[in-house]
Amino acid sequence: MCYDIKTSLEKQLRVALLGGNKAEADEIADKLKIFSKDEVNLYHASGFEHPTMFIYTQDEPQKPIIATWGLVPEWSTQKETIWNKTLNARGETIFEKPSFKDSAASKRCLIYLEGFYEHHHKNGKTYPYFIKHKEKELFAVAGLWSEWQSELGEVLKTFSIVTTKANELMAEIHNNPKLAEPRMPLILHEEAEEKWLNEELGQDAIEKLIQPTKDGELIAHTVAPIKGSKASGNVPEAILELRYAELEVKQLGLF
DSSP, rough: OOOOEEEEEEHHHHHHHHEEEEGGGGHHHHHGSSSOHHHHEEEEEGGGGEEEEEEEOOOOOSSSEEESSSOTTTOOOOGGGGGTOOOOEEOOOOOTTTTTTHHHOOOEEEEESEEEEEEEEEEEEEEEEEEEEEESEEEEEEEEEEEEEEETOOEEEEEEEEEEOOHHHHHHHOOOTTSSSSSOOOOOOOOOOOOOOTTTTOOHHHHHHHOOOOOEEEEEESSOOOOSSOOOOOOOOSSSSSOOSOSSSSSSSSO
């Protein structure tokens, strides 16, 4: 699962700028002007609030586009009836599910994150963790996207984050007893990023990329509540470590 994330729209744009295309630098920078200060820095963003972010697509891998979290398929009649259900796309079935199969074949994308949040369950209570890459300030997760048009002519680009089975760390954190198995976002290394956006890659090759992150690449710590009345909100402090006495002394990949 991946419903809560941390990212910076400015940092997401760095990927395009690092590509060396200076001629488009001003155009890329202009994309930030439509966002407010609170929208640019997503210290904690919930998918259920459908934030707008930058994604990198197969069409122009070096040119980010603006898209809303919560994929709305082209055939959908109303976005409100589906986009809470399509925040994540289970990697093992993206070529089967009606909501995702067209995007899996021809509309794959990358979303760059600084980290994500997940809850650990213990003795009937939940404890939020912030998870990030051990070495990378920004890492790519696999996504699917779509372009939807309403009956009134509204055009909306939307995306979903692809998930896979959990690695060792995430299996320990994401232990929700209501779920069949622990999950995690599909994090791609550099070579896999290129393959994910490769239009010529077929289903078999794409499915081979859907693997958990290698053990040891992620680190995590507990944070203040991110849900409910005590939630810290979209503030820098959201990622600060907060220890819970009722948890075991053992920590999961501390910074």
